[in-house]
Amino acid sequence: MKIxxxxxxxxxxxxxxxxxxxLVGNLLKIDNKNNYLLGGYSFRRFGELEVYCENxxxxxxxxxxxxxxxxxxxxxxxxxxxxxxxxxxxxxxxHSSDWTQAPSGAFKITTVHDLIxxxxxxxxxxxxxxxxxxxxxxxxxxxxxxxxxxxQTLTDLITLGFNKNIISVIPEAPDDEIIPADKDEIAxxxxxxxxxxxxxxxxxITPRKNIDRIIKAYKKIxxxxxxxxxxxxxxxxxxxxxxxxxFTNFIHNNDLGPLLSGAIGLIYPSLxxxxxxxxxxxxxxxxxxxxxxxxxxxxxxxDKCTLVDPYSIESIEKGMEKIINEGKRNDFSKILAKYSWxxxxxxxxxxxxxxxx
Numbered sequence: 049m050k051i052x053x054x055x056x057x058x059x060x061x062x063x064x065x066x067x068x069x070x071l072v073g074n075l076l077k078i079d080n081k082n083n084y085l086l087g088g089y090s091f092r093r094f095g096e097l098e099v100y101c102e103n104x105x106x107x108x109x110x111x112x113x114x115x116x117x118x119x120x121x122x123x124x125x126x127x128x129x130x131x132x133x134x135x136x137x138x139x140x141x142x143h144s145s146d147w148t149q150a151p152s153g154a155f156k157i158t159t160v161h162d163l164i165x166x167x168x169x170x171x172x173x174x175x176x177x178x179x180x181x182x183x184x185x186x187x188x189x190x191x192x193x194x195x196x197x198x199x200q201t202l203t204d205l206i207t208l209g210f211n212k213n214i215i216s217v218i219p220e221a222p223d224d225e226i227i228p229a230d231k232d233e234i235a236x237x238x239x240x241x242x243x244x245x246x247x248x249x250x251x252x253i254t255p256r257k258n259i260d261r262i263i264k265a266y267k268k269i270x271x272x273x274x275x276x277x278x279x280x281x282x283x284x285x286x287x288x289x290x291x292x293x294x295f296t297n298f299i300h301n302n303d304l305g306p307l308l309s310g311a312i313g314l315i316y317p318s319l320x321x322x323x324x325x326x327x328x329x330x331x332x333x334x335x336x337x338x339x340x341x342x343x344x345x346x347x348x349x350x351d352k353c354t355l356v357d358p359y360s361i362e363s364i365e366k367g368m369e370k371i372i373n374e375g376k377r378n379d380f381s382k383i384l385a386k387y388s389w390x391x392x393x394x395x396x397x398x399x400x401x402x403x404x405x
Contacts, residue, residue, distance in 0.1 A: 051400050052085040052132070052139035052154070056117065057146055059096040061298070063325055064146050064161055066223050069100075074393035076106025082400070084108035087136035088145075091116040111136045117147060124150040125182035141400045147179065149186040155403035158187055159195040162322025163204045164256065171256040171320070184208075193399050197323040200344040218395045221387040222328045225301035226308070229333070234310035237303050243294055245276045248368065249311035249335075251326045253281035253295075258317050258358050263290060265364035266315075271372060277315075278307065308333040313371040316345070317358035324348040328387055331380035338367040352378050 053075075058068040076084065086108055088097050094114045101110050113135060123130055125148055132142050132150035142154040146161055165172040165180040172180075187194065187210075194215045196202050206212045229237075238244070250262050259279065266277045267290060276292045279285075283295040299307065308314065314330035316339045324345045330337045331352070339345040341355035349355065354370050357363040 049081075049141065049400070049403070050083045050085055050139045051141040051143070052087050052136060053143040054087050054132075054136075054145040054148070054150075055097070055100070056088040056090060056120075056148075058088070058100055059090065059093050063323075066325065067159070067161070067220055070221070070223065070389040071393055071396060073104070074389045075397060076104060076108060078390065078393055079397055080107055082107070085137055085139055086110045087112070087132070089113040089115050089117065089120055109137075120148050120150075121179055121182075124148040125179060125186065128186060141403055143400075144187075144191075147183065149183045149191070151190070155193075155400075156191045157193045157195065157399060158191050159197075160184075160187070160201060160205060160322075161197060162201060162320070163208070164320060164322070166208065167204060168256065168320050171254065193402065195396065195399060198344040198347055200347055201322045216395070216399060218392055218399075219387055220323055220325055221389045221392055222325065222332045222384075223301060224389065226305045226329045226332055229306035229309040233306040237306040238310060240303070241278065241294055241296055241307075243276050243278060245274060245292070246312055247276035247278045247294070247310070248313055248315050248371075249278050249280070249307060249330075250315045251280045252318075253279060253285055256319050258319055259285060261358070261361050261364055262315050262317065263293065264361045265368060266290075266293075268361070268365045269368050269372070275312065275372075278311070280304070280307070304329070305333060308335050311335050313338055313354075313368070315364070315368065316340075317356055317364050317367075318345060319358055321345055327353065328384065331384055334376060334380065336371045336374070336376060336378060338364070338371060348383075350383055352380055352383055 055068050057064045097112045128151055132152040139154050142152045142156050144158040165177040169177050195218050197220045202215050202217050253259050276294055278294045280296050280299055282297050308330050313336040316326055318340055321344045327337050327339055327348045337353040339349050339353050340358040354367045356367040
């Protein structure tokens with residue numbers, strides 16, 4: 049069987065990139081019976097698709113097109129003409145990207161990571177909302193099987209009228225490159241970022257990540273003058289008058305592991321997530337987590353994290369105080385045992401193989 053995966057999104061450094069990198073790498077490790085065709089498109093970053101494949105091992109071919117994503121968005125989402133096979137090559141299974149849904153005669157599979165542009169358009173650019181709505185219409189009409197990372201995303205799709213019988217929940221997992229760090233590595237990253245105190249860690253600066261309420265809660269904690277708030281992201285938020293806030297800009301995985309390991313706690317009271325991968329990454333580094341008391345965040349956190357009302361500054365502040373007082377006491381091993389990329393790959397392969405059922 050020839051399985052083609054559209055890996056166009058693998059080059060952008062997003063959660064979807066992490067998903068594709070780990071899924072493809074593990075599929076090629078565990079499956080030596082099927083042939084894989086890695087497809088994709090880019091114009092400015094075309095070379096990065098080629099570079100990604102240089103270190104891959106396994107039974108695969110590749111076919112990349114040097115045209116911008118906008119071209120294929122119009123071709124496949126808006127006009128829905130020209131088959132995937134005529135552009136990339138013949139395949140029995142077509143696993144589409146999170147950006148385009150091409151017409152295809154193959155067994156069609158896609159992964160819906162979240163439904164932010166549809167359910168929470170206030171958190172998305174108008175152009176992204178348009179693209180995702182177009183794509184999802186073709187997903188609903190034509191796709192044979194849909195993969196989602198959480199029960200919450202399954203529920204969201206059913207609410208939007210998707211056929212629940214073709215949807216499978218296959219959780220994602222912490223990136224293999226995120227590992228607990230020793231004191232020297234933690235000290236290296238703190239020095240690199242100019243962090244001189246103990247610190248809380250927050251990831252993301254967009255409104256959906258709730259960063260304004262996190263900063264306001266941080267200002268209220270009793271030991272604020274002795275703690276920093278490190279925020280993974282660019283300094284695009286006005287924090288004038290708030291001492292102790294440090295922005296990391298873009299950060300690589302070899303620094304993220306130590307940053308998570310050294311934190312008093314990960315502060316992640318997001319307003320919506322399709323899964324909540326940073327929660328598992330923090331657990332992997334034995335770091336306490338504060339997160340939202342609903343949706344995919346609660347689903348991943350179970351009863352081992354500090355759950356708060358993300359719309360309440362007071363609730364977030366009390367949760368941060370709780371983490372300060374309790375320290376690193378939780379054992380996350382039972383939760384982490386449920387998640388691995390090898391398991392994700394095996395379950396995804398079973399979806400591909402369902403074509404023959």
